[in-house]
Amino acid sequence: MNIKKGDTVKILAGKDSGKTGKVLAIDIKKERLIVEGANMFKKHNKPKRQGEKGSIVNVSRSMDASNALLICPRCGQPTRVGHKIEGAKKLRTCKKCKSTI
Ligand SMILES: [Zn+2]
Numbered sequence: 001m002n003i004k005k006g007d008t009v010k011i012l013a014g015k016d017s018g019k020t021g022k023v024l025a026i027d028i029k030k031e032r033l034i035v036e037g038a039n040m041f042k043k044h045n046k047p048k049r050q051g052e053k054g055s056i057v058n059v060s061r062s063m064d065a066s067n068a069l070l071i072c073p074r075c076g077q078p079t080r081v082g083h084k085i086e087g088a089k090k091l092r093t094c095k096k097c098k099s100t101i
Helices: none
Strands: 008-011 020-027 032-035 040-045 055-060 068-071 081-086 089-094
Touching: 008 032
Parallel strands: none
Antiparallel strands: 008 020, 008 068, 020 032, 040 055, 081 089
């Protein structure tokens, strides 16, 4: 997976298609990510005690990483990620402006 926590991504599919947001969490094994403000759904909390009211909270659902494209912080364009090896480090590069991300 080429996307990391803290990256900004453009969403390519689903009801939030076209939106951009910051990646809040990733699941490397499942290749899923949670994007701020995207894929929201309302979660209804049942009252726990008698006389208490239930509440509705907005929660972000994870989405498949393949439905998001990284936005390059250098050129601001949604881009595919390339890789470059520099010493022992594996670096990500923007395919559009060729800079290291
Ligand atoms: Zn770029």
